[in-house]
């Protein structure tokens with residue numbers, strides 16, 4: 001199974017200062033086969049700005065791709081905030097540029113977000129989590145512009161609750177429908193290793209949910225660290241690879257111009 005980091009942020013993202021060249025060097029030092037930059041673009045993020053200078057970002061990644069071509073495969077992607085209030089803008093942006101790979105993530109729901117916490121105001125945990133998964137399903141059904149759904153259950157990173165963990169059996173029907181919709185649409189999920197900092201022994205989502213996705217017929221899967229600093233590039237990827245093999249996956253998925261690469265192995 002190839003080792004990839006398909007979720008990395010740099011100084012082109014509103015919340016990172018990281019030098020993309022340092023990400024590449026770290027990935028090579030760790031022996032990764034392939035990486036993809038996925039800087040943020042959200043159209044309606046409250047408080048912070050997640051605008052993106054796409055032209056400059058493209059030039060920089062193309063330069064690095066050429067510079068390091070004998071050492072590692074580099075792809076150009078984006079993490080787009082899926083937001084039902086901005087469908088037209090999101091589709092237009094994705095169709096305008098030759099991204100290799102698109103992560104669709106839910107960061108904002110109806111002008112409220114999770115990081116500062118407006119979303120959770122007045123909601124008990126169960127209602128907040130249900131609302132999050134229902135909105136994720138709505139986005140997965142309505143958007144076609146993405147390749148994988150970002151950090152499926154990272155809502156548990158946030159919220160004013162003493163125990164932030166997702167109680168899966170309460171929402172498994174919604175999560176199953178998310179998985180089935182993705183599978184029918186030939187889209188996938190990622191394992192986001194930023195989850196290890198919260199869960200200790202797994203990413204977002206956990207391995208039971210990954211197995212559930214696999215058992216329902218899910219094949220398309222990427223691994224990403226969600227690095228906002230270079231020291232996190234490649235983190236936990238070896239552990240994820242071992243788990244994926246045990247579940248039954250033969251390989252991870254990689255993408256070129258938003259199409260899944262065919263792996264002749």
Ligand code: HSO
Nearest residue numbers: 014015040048107115116
């Ligand atoms: N970086 C987080 C959210 C965030 N950080 C907002 C700063 N402001 C989503 O990847």
Ligand code: ZN
Nearest residue numbers: 009015040228
């Ligand atoms: Zn971020």
Ligand code: ZN
Nearest residue numbers: 079105150151
């Ligand atoms: Zn994200």
Ligand code: ZN
Nearest residue numbers: 007009079226
């Ligand atoms: Zn991210």
